[in-house]
Amino acid sequence: QKEVEQDPGPLSVPEGAIVSLNCTYSNSAFQYFMWYRQYSRKGPELLMYTYSSGNKEDGRFTAQVDKSSKYISLFIRDSQPSDSATYLCAIAAGSEKLVFGKGTKLTVNP
Amino acid sequence: DADVTQTPRNRITKTGKRIMLECSQTKGHDRMYWYRQDPGLGLRLIYYSFDVKDINKGEISDGYSVSRQAQAKFSLSLESAIPNQTALYFCATGGLAGGRNTGELFFGEGSRLTVL
Numbered sequence: 001q002k003e004v005e006q007d008p009g010p011l012s013v014p015e016g017a018i019v020s021l022n023c024t025y026s027n028s029a030f031q032y033f034m035w036y037r038q039y040s041r042k043g044p045e046l047l048m049y050t051y052s053s054g055n056k057e058d059g060r061f062t063a064q065v066d067k068s069s070k071y072i073s074l075f076i077r078d079s080q081p082s083d084s085a086t087y088l089c090a091i092a093a094g095s096e097k098l099v100f101g102k103g104t105k106l107t108v109n110p
Numbered sequence: 111d112a113d114v115t116q117t118p119r120n121r122i123t124k125t126g127k128r129i130m131l132e133c134s135q136t137k138g139h140d141r142m143y144w145y146r147q148d149p150g151l152g153l154r155l156i157y158y159s160f161d162v163k164d165i166n167k168g169e170i171s172d173g174y175s176v177s178r179q180a181q182a183k184f185s186l187s188l189e190s191a192i193p194n195q196t197a198l199y200f201c202a203t204g205g206l207a208g209g210r211n212t213g214e215l216f217f218g219e220g221s222r223l224t225v226l
Contacts, residue, residue: 008150034214043200043217044153045113088153092214097143097168098215102152 003027006089006101015110019076023089023101026070030099032092033065035074038103039085047087050073079108113137116201116218124226129188131221133201141204142184143215144168144176146197153200159184191225198222 006023013019021035026032032051035043048063049070050056063075072091076083089101122131133142144156145168155168157176165176173195174186188195201224202215209216 006152041220043202043219044215045217046214049214097155097158100153102150 003099004089004091005102006100007014008102010105010107012107012109013079015079015081015108017079017108019074019079019083019106019108021074021076021087021089021104021106023072023091024070025072025099027091027093028067028070029093030070030091032098033063033072034090034092034098035061035063036090036100037085039087044088054057081108081110083108112219114201114203114216114218115209116199116202116221118221119219120222122224123191125190125192127191127225129191129223131186131199131201133184133186133218133225134183135201135203137205137216138181138201139203139205139216140181142178143163143202143204144174144184145200145202146170146185147200147220148197156186156199191223196223196225206220 004025035048037047038044050063053065053067060077062075084107086103086105088103090098092098117132123134129176143158145153147153154170158166159178177185200220201218204215
C-alpha cells in the first residue's frame with residue numbers, strides 16, 4: 001500500500017459548485033497535513049496546512065483531517081474558473097520530507 | 111525576483127549527454143530538495159540536503175547526482191542522460207517557520223528536460 005493515495009481525476013465541475021478533494025494515508029505517525037495547488041506550467045504552492053485533526057477554514061477553502069480514519073479532505077466552496085489547477089495533498093511525519101499524493105486535476109467550467 | 115530560481119527552464123538534449131540543472135534560493139532556508147514530476151506518477155523525491163555537508167538519497171536517485179555548493183545553491187546532474195529521464199524537475203526549499211520546521215516546501219518554477 002502506498003503511503004499516500006489520491007484519486008488523480010480529472011474532475012470537472014461547473015462554476016459555483018462545491019468541490020471535494022480527498023487523500024488517504026497509511027502511516028499513523030503522519031502529523032503535518034498540507035494541500036498544494038499547482039497551476040499549469042508552474043511549481044506547486046502551499047494552499048492549506050493543518051497540524052491536527054479537525055477543520056481549518058481559509059476563505060472558500062476548508063481543510064479537514066480525520067486521523068482516526070487516516071483521511072484528509074479539501075473542500076472548495078463557490079468554485080471559480082481560477083481554481084482550475086492540480087491539487088496535491090502532502091503529508092509529513094516530522095520535519096524531514098513530505099510524501100505527496102499524485103494530484104487531482106480540477107477544471108471549473110464557467 | 112523569484113525566491114527559488116531554476117535554470118535552465120527548458121532543455122532538450124541527446125542520450126548520453128551530461129546535463130546539470132541548477133537551483134538557487136533567497137529564502138535563507140537550510141533544506142533543499144530535487145523532485146521530478148511525471149504524468150500519473152506525481153512528485154517523486156530524487157535527493158535532498160539539510161545543509162552544505164549533508165546529502166541524502168530520495169526514492170529515485172539512480173542515474174542522478176547532486177552538489178550543494180552553498181546554502182543557497184543546489185544542483186542536480188544527470189551524468190549520462192537517457193530518454194526515461196524526460197520529465198519536469200522541481201527544486202524546493204524548506205526550513206524553520208515560527209521556530210518549528212513544519213515541512214512546508216517552496217518550489218521553483220520547474221525545469222523541463224527532454225532527452226531524445
